[in-house]
Every structure is written in C-alpha cells, then in structure tokens.
Amino acid sequence: MSSIPKIVILGAGYGGVLTSLRLQKELNYNEADVTLVNKHDYHYITTHLHMPAAGTDNPENARVNISKLIDEFKIDFVKSTVVQIRPQDRKVILEDGTLSYDYLVIGLGGEPETFGIPGMIENALNIRSINSVRLIREHIEYQFARYKREPHRTDYLTFVVGGAGFTGIEFVGELSDRIPELCKQFDVDPGLVKIYNIEAAPTALPGFDPELVEYAMQVLQKKGVTFKIGTAIKECTPDGVIVGEGEEIKAATVIWTGGIRGNRLIEEAGFETMRGRVKVDEFMRAPGHDNVFILGDNSLVFNPEGRPYPPTAQIAMQAGVNCAHNLVASIRNQPLKPFVYQSKGTVASLGKGEAIGIAFGKKYKGRVAAWLKKAIDLRYLFIIGGIPLVLRKGKFL
Amino acid sequence: MSSIPKIVILGAGYGGVLTSLRLQKELNYNEADVTLVNKHDYHYITTHLHMPAAGTDNPENARVNISKLIDEFKIDFVKSTVVQIRPQDRKVILEDGTLSYDYLVIGLGGEPETFGIPGMIENALNIRSINSVRLIREHIEYQFARYKREPHRTDYLTFVVGGAGFTGIEFVGELSDRIPELCKQFDVDPGLVKIYNIEAAPTALPGFDPELVEYAMQVLQKKGVTFKIGTAIKECTPDGVIVGEGEEIKAATVIWTGGIRGNRLIEEAGFETMRGRVKVDEFMRAPGHDNVFILGDNSLVFNPEGRPYPPTAQIAMQAGVNCAHNLVASIRNQPLKPFVYQSKGTVASLGKGEAIGIAFGKKYKGRVAAWLKKAIDLRYLFIIGGIPLVLRKGKFL
Numbered sequence: 001m002s003s004i005p006k007i008v009i010l011g012a013g014y015g016g017v018l019t020s021l022r023l024q025k026e027l028n029y030n031e032a033d034v035t036l037v038n039k040h041d042y043h044y045i046t047t048h049l050h051m052p053a054a055g056t057d058n059p060e061n062a063r064v065n066i067s068k069l070i071d072e073f074k075i076d077f078v079k080s081t082v083v084q085i086r087p088q089d090r091k092v093i094l095e096d097g098t099l100s101y102d103y104l105v106i107g108l109g110g111e112p113e114t115f116g117i118p119g120m121i122e123n124a125l126n127i128r129s130i131n132s133v134r135l136i137r138e139h140i141e142y143q144f145a146r147y148k149r150e151p152h153r154t155d156y157l158t159f160v161v162g163g164a165g166f167t168g169i170e171f172v173g174e175l176s177d178r179i180p181e182l183c184k185q186f187d188v189d190p191g192l193v194k195i196y197n198i199e200a201a202p203t204a205l206p207g208f209d210p211e212l213v214e215y216a217m218q219v220l221q222k223k224g225v226t227f228k229i230g231t232a233i234k235e236c237t238p239d240g241v242i243v244g245e246g247e248e249i250k251a252a253t254v255i256w257t258g259g260i261r262g263n264r265l266i267e268e269a270g271f272e273t274m275r276g277r278v279k280v281d282e283f284m285r286a287p288g289h290d291n292v293f294i295l296g297d298n299s300l301v302f303n304p305e306g307r308p309y310p311p312t313a314q315i316a317m318q319a320g321v322n323c324a325h326n327l328v329a330s331i332r333n334q335p336l337k338p339f340v341y342q343s344k345g346t347v348a349s350l351g352k353g354e355a356i357g358i359a360f361g362k363k364y365k366g367r368v369a370a371w372l373k374k375a376i377d378l379r380y381l382f383i384i385g386g387i388p389l390v391l392r393k394g395k396f397l
Numbered sequence: 398m399s400s401i402p403k404i405v406i407l408g409a410g411y412g413g414v415l416t417s418l419r420l421q422k423e424l425n426y427n428e429a430d431v432t433l434v435n436k437h438d439y440h441y442i443t444t445h446l447h448m449p450a451a452g453t454d455n456p457e458n459a460r461v462n463i464s465k466l467i468d469e470f471k472i473d474f475v476k477s478t479v480v481q482i483r484p485q486d487r488k489v490i491l492e493d494g495t496l497s498y499d500y501l502v503i504g505l506g507g508e509p510e511t512f513g514i515p516g517m518i519e520n521a522l523n524i525r526s527i528n529s530v531r532l533i534r535e536h537i538e539y540q541f542a543r544y545k546r547e548p549h550r551t552d553y554l555t556f557v558v559g560g561a562g563f564t565g566i567e568f569v570g571e572l573s574d575r576i577p578e579l580c581k582q583f584d585v586d587p588g589l590v591k592i593y594n595i596e597a598a599p600t601a602l603p604g605f606d607p608e609l610v611e612y613a614m615q616v617l618q619k620k621g622v623t624f625k626i627g628t629a630i631k632e633c634t635p636d637g638v639i640v641g642e643g644e645e646i647k648a649a650t651v652i653w654t655g656g657i658r659g660n661r662l663i664e665e666a667g668f669e670t671m672r673g674r675v676k677v678d679e680f681m682r683a684p685g686h687d688n689v690f691i692l693g694d695n696s697l698v699f700n701p702e703g704r705p706y707p708p709t710a711q712i713a714m715q716a717g718v719n720c721a722h723n724l725v726a727s728i729r730n731q732p733l734k735p736f737v738y739q740s741k742g743t744v745a746s747l748g749k750g751e752a753i754g755i756a757f758g759k760k761y762k763g764r765v766a767a768w769l770k771k772a773i774d775l776r777y778l779f780i781i782g783g784i785p786l787v788l789r790k791g792k793f794l
Contacts, residue, residue: 131542131545131546132546134542134545134583135542135543135545135546137542138535138538138539138541138542138543139539139542141535141538141539142535142536142538142539144535145528145531145532145534145535145536146532146535148528148531148532149528149529149532186531
C-alpha cells in the first residue's frame with residue numbers, strides 16, 4: 001500500500017493545466033500521485049474562442065491535446081465527466097468511476113450566468129467550449145443558407161450579442177470581419193445583415209479605460225456593429241430578444257456573453273458560494289477545507305479594495321502556479337504562500353489588426369495593441385507547451 | 398419600329414443555355430431580338446449538385462456566370478423571376494416588368510414531385526439549385542455541431558434520402574464520402590451516423606441495368622448506406638419519416654429526390670399538362686402554340702415505344718440545340734426539323750472513384766465509369782464555355 005498523497009485536479013482549463021504543469025516540474029519522484037480529470041482529451045484556449053465562434057479561425061487552433069501538454073509518466077490523465085464532489089468522503093464521483101483524493105484542485109470552469117432573464121438559457125448560444133463555438137459557427141452559416149431560401153426572413157441575418165464585456169466585444173469584432181465573407185459566399189446583400197451588441201451596464205467593457213472603450217466602439221461601429229448600451233435584455237425568445245421598454249429585435253441568432261457563474265457541482269458539494277463561486281482563503285482554499293483548492297471561474301478573489309477580480313485566464317493561470325506551489329508545500333509540511341494577483345495588463349481584440357489594451361501602465365490601440373494581443377497568446381502557448389506548441393499553433397494567431 | 402422577331406427564352410438551365418448559345422451562333426446580324434431571362438445571374442450544373450449538397454465540393458464549382466457564357470452583344474440577359482406566362486397576349490410577366498415575344502422558349506425547370514406524401518414539401522430538403530444545396534450542406538454540418546451539445550439526439554446523425562433514382566444514388570455516394578470527414582471535424586463516432594436511402598419502386602435506379610444496380614448497391618452499402626427498397630415513405634414529419642407499415646425513422650435531415658414535376662407556371666398559363674409537363678409535338682412545341690417551345694423538365698417526350706424519356710440534362714441539351722435550329726428555321730420560313738433524342742449513355746457516380754454507367758453500348762463500373770463521368774462533365778463545360786471554362790472549372794470535377 002502506497003502512502004504517498006493523492007492529488008486530484010478537476011478540469012484542464014487554465015488553472016488545472018498550470019497546476020499540473022507546475023506539479024510535474026516541482027514534485028520529486030514518487031512524492032505524490034497526481035491525476036488530472038477532464039471531460040475532453042484536449043485543453044482549449046478560451047481567450048481564443050471568439051474567433052472559431054465567428055468562423056474567422058479553425059476550432060482546431062483553439063485546442064491542444066492534453067497528451068501534448070502533460071507528461072503521462074508523471075501525471076495520470078482521466079478523460080471523464082465529474083458527476084459529484086464529496087468533500088466529506090474525499091472522493092470525486094465520475095460518470096464511469098470514483099477517485100479518492102488527499103488534495104483536490106477544482107478548476108471545472110464556470111457556466112453562463114443569465115441573471116434570470118427568461119428564455120436566455122433555452123434560446124441563446126454561448127461562447128464557452130470547442131463544441132459550443134462549433135455550434136455558433138455552423139448556426140451562423142446555416143442562417144445565411146436559410147435566408148437564401150426564405151428571403152423574407154431578414155431575422156436570419158440579424159445577430160444579437162448580449163453583453164459587451166471582453167467576450168462580447170471580441171466576438172462582435174470577429175463577426176463583423178466574417179460577415180462580408182459570408183455575404184460573398186452566399187450571395188447576400190451585406191446591407192441586410194445587422195449585428196446588435198446589447199449591454200445593460202452604462203458602458204461597454206465596464207471598468208476599462210473610458211478613452212479606449214470609446215475607441216473600441218468607434219472601430220466596431222464602423223464595421224457595422226450597432227450598440228445598445230445601458231439597455232437590458234428583458235427576455236430571449238425563439239424569435240429574438242425583447243429589450244428596454246418592450247422593443248422586439250427579431251433575430252434567429254442570440255449569443256449570450258453577459259456573465260459567468262460558478263459550476264453547479266461546487267454548490268451541490270456543499271461549499272458556500274456566491275453565484276456559484278467560492279470566496280477562497282488567501283491560499284485559494286475553500287474555507288474549512290484545507291485540502292481543497294479552487295481556481296478560475298469557480299473562485300472569488302478580492303482585490304485590496306475589497307472588490308472581486310474578474311475571472312480571467314490570467315488570474316486562473318497565476319492561481320494555478322500558486323496552487324501547485326502550495327500543494328508541494330503542504331506535502332512537505334512547509335508554510336504556504338498567499339496568492340497575490342499581479343495584473344500584467346489586459347488587451348481586447350476588435351477583429352483583424354485592431355485591438356485596445358493596457359499593459360506596462362500604458363494604453364495601446366490599433367495595430368500595436370493587436371500585436372500585443374498576439375504576443376500574449378504566443379506567451380501562453382510557450383508557457384503551456386514550450387517552443388514546439390508555439391511553432392505548431394502560433395502561426396494561426 | 399423594328400420588325401425583327403422577338404425571341405424570349407425563359408430559364409438558363411441546360412435547355413435555355415443551349416438554345417441561347419446556338420442562336421447566337423446561327424442567327425445573322427439583326428435577324429432576331431433574343432432575350433434570356435433567368436432568376437439568377439448564373440447557370441448551374443444540375444448534374445453536379447449532389448457534390449456541393451454533400452459538401453464534397455464547393456458550390457462555386459457547380460455554377461457559371463451567364464455573362465461568361467452568352468455574348469451580350471447578341472443576346473440580352475434579364476435577371477428576373479417569371480411571375481406569369483400569357484400565351485394569348487404573347488407576353489411574359491416578370492416580377493419587375495413585362496416582355497413581349499413572337500417566339501417563346503420555356504426552360505424554367507421543374508419542381509419536386511412529392512406524390513402527395515404528407516409533410517414532404519414542408520419538412521424535406523431538395524437538391525435542385527445552388528441555394529438549395531448550400532442549405533443542405535449547412536444543414537448537415539449544423540446537425541453534427543448540434544449533436545455535440547445534445548449527445549442523446551442521435552437523430553441529428555441520421556440522414557434519410559427519399560428516392561433511389563440518379564440524384565438519390567449520387568447523393569448518398571457523396572454523403573458517405575463526406576461523413577468520415579465530418580466525424581473527424583466534430584469528434585463524432587462514425588458508428589453513430591446512419592444513412593438511409595428509401596425507394597418505393599421495387600429496385601434502385603428503376604430502368605437501369607440490373608447488374609450495374611446490384612454493383613452500385615454493394616458499393617454504397619460498404620460505405621455505410623442502408624437501403625430500404627420497395628418501401629414507401631408514408632409521411633415526412635419534423636422528426637423524420639414514417640415508412641412501410643408505420644415504422645418511424647427519426648432523422649433531423651430528410652432529403653427528397655423521389656420525383657420531378659413541371660413548373661406550376663406552365664399549368665397556370667393554360668397549357669395542357671401531365672404532372673405539370675406538356676406533351677410537346679415533334680418539334681418540341683406546345684400543342685396549339687406554334688410559337689412556344691418547351692424544353693427540359695417541363696416537356697414530355699416519348700420514345701418510339703411510347704414511354705416518356707426521363708428528364709435528363711442530356712435530353713434538355715439536345716432539345717435546346719433542336720429548338721434553336723427550329724427557331725431560325727421558323728424565322729426564315731424554312732421547314733422545321735423533328736426532335737429525335739439520341740442517348741449517348743448514362744453514368745451515375747457513387748462517390749470518389751466509383752461509378753456505374755452504360756455508354757457506346759457497353760457497361761462500365763468502378764474507376765473507368767468514374768473517369769467516364771468526368772469526361773462527360775468536361776465535355777459539357779466545353780460545349781457551353783469552350784476551353785476557357787474547361788480550364789477554369791474542369792480541374793474541380
């Protein structure tokens with residue numbers, strides 16, 4: 001009977017992958033038994049999904065086989081879906097088995113938060129996985145094909161994006177690049193296509209630099225995006241959305257990017273949550289569970305001013321690195337290191353050759369910002385897969 | 398006031414295009430005023446549509462701009478949709494105007510004949526135009542994307558093709574080639590995909606050589622096609638089809654290739670028809686209308702044994718050539734030439750590198766037949782567009 005501690009990592013997103021990569025580097029031989037569980041045999045680059053969703057890039061370029069990332073001599077990979085987490089038993093129930101753990105890392109990713117808007121779950125599409133973005137891309141193309149057979153249905157050519165946060169803005173940037181191609185391919189008059197970006201908050205990209213937000217909106221408006229800012233979606237129906245004071249926008253495509261909440265499995269496991277997220281301790285652990293670390297969309301981390309950080313890839317990656325460090329320290333009975341988030345800047349793409357961003361304390365826009373976005377994406381590929389992955393996927397960014 | 402006769406040609410299908418091409422060659426300067434009317438500004442190669450429908454070829458390769466085919470100094474082209482034919486007034490009503498004629502050529506193409514099967518018109522797709530095949534291709538891809546988000550819906554992966562005539566057989570040949578690609582692209586287990594080809598007649602390809610039919614079915618069965626021959630579709634629903642004695646096949650995609658009838662405009666114009674087709678005289682004219690020629694799917698031509706020829710591209714082309722000759726003869730008060738169909742053979746493709754056919758009085762199958770099919774397609778490109786068109790489109794065949 002081995003007495004080495006068992007570490008189970010749930011989810012191969014940014015947090016889970018970074019934890020795994022760091023563990024396989026820092027752990028000594030036979031110091032722990034690490035298992036990574038993921039629904040798919042691939043990791044996807046969530047920050048890149050707006051491109052395959054719009055059809056401006058192949059979904060293959062937004063995913064990496066997990067076997068290319070982790071060293072199977074050091075980490076066991078299990079392709080399965082988590083059904084239940086049982087902290088009291090230190091067990092995870094998978095759809096086809098059970099895993100016991102001494103330490104658990106939960107990086108299962110979030111779910112769309114629709115704020116109770118009626119019909120949004122049933123009728124809207126979401127940008128959140130390879131499968132979901134392939135559906136969006138196919139759905140969009142299908143509407144163009146349908147329109148040619150039913151030319152009175154201009155709602156087939158109307159695209160509503162709910163939410164003007166990072167995902168919403170980046171997606172409409174790509175979609176407005178894609179529309180002229182689709183119009184050409186399907187012989188459709190581009191003047192008939194409408195893209196609405198609807199945001200309930202009083203500004204697009206809430207919390208971002210107002211000058212850059214203004215620039216972004218101008219760029220996107222020129223590309224054909226109609227913004228409805230400070231406008232709440234009241235309902236999503238099979239025919240479109242109802243906004244503001246009852247105005248109906250007929251649209252065969254509604255994509256919801258307006259919010260993310262934690263994973264239902266976390267609540268069901270009995271952890272205390274806010275919108276499905278656990279307010280973790282300074283070491284990213286669930287309160288009262290010294291052996292359970294929670295990363296990414298399922299964790300709530302507060303800044304020194306007491307406001308929660310938005311759940312980005314960047315924070316999930318840093319949390320993964322910190323988590324791996326603390327797992328090793330726990331095993332070695334060394335003191336843990338508190339998690340301190342260090343923002344390295346933020347860049348939002350606005351389609352081909354256009355972006356806005358803040359990095360190194362400075363504002364960037366246009367081509368330079370777009371180049372910065374590429375550099376960030378390449379850096380990520382390098383971090384998770386080294387030079388070989390940069391060479392394999394980097395050319396597509 | 399010009400007194401030169403006005404010839405109006407409705408439809409730029411095989412019949413209309415061949416009539417136009419021959420007229421622009423045979424007519425002397427100012428001998429007649431020829432107008433070609435078509436709904437689109439392109440001609441499509443109907444016999445090639447099964448490929449873009451399945452997604453094994455780009456729809457662009459199945460169409461040719463009419464401006465590349467006809468000489469606009471000799472023939473006026475009007476892009477419009479015909480709304481009504483008024484033989485008594487010698488006028489054609491377009492959606493945006495009216496044309497008068499002295500001679501009329503009707504080559505408007507047929508419509509799907511569903512033999513009154515309930516729900517077929519509403520729920521099935523048809524292989525009959527660029528727009529309709531783009532819809533089929535997008536529809537198929539969309540089902541794969543939908544399946545990945547709703548894995549219990551195996552009906553998304555079931556494809557029913559109604560009719561095992563030429564179009565049905567050629568389409569399932571392509572579809573079975575396409576399925577492995579789609580499975581790879583969408584991470585779908587190929588074992589879950591079902592293709593049914595359902596035919597009410599006691600054999601596939603009724604009237605074709607039984608030995609070749611047997612070969613075709615074996616090839617297609619090996620590629621994963623399930624045949625239900627001698628089985629009538631009783632109803633087509635939004636969920637699939639009901640066949641035989643009430644068996645339901647759940648399928649999100651039903652494609653009807655089971656029959657073609659004439660265009661409704663012909664009946665509405667007062668011509669006597671059988672299933673929308675006019676039993677033309679020996680010169681391809683509507684009985685009682687010496688100035689109205691009817692070609693292709695809208696005409697009924699009988700063989701010496703008194704049975705109607707199937708409405709193929711080949712017969713429409715020959716009819717177009719004969720029609721142009723007789724138009725010129727009519728104008729010059731010369732005797733008309735009766736139409737005599739000369740079958741040059743028939744080849745049906747079964748997907749990549751496989752076909753069956755009869756030509757020069759011999760049977761062909763496999764690679765040789767597939768090569769013959771290519772030769773026929775190239776010959777057609779040469780007839781309508783000469784060497785330039787062969788070079789532009791031929792490489793895709």
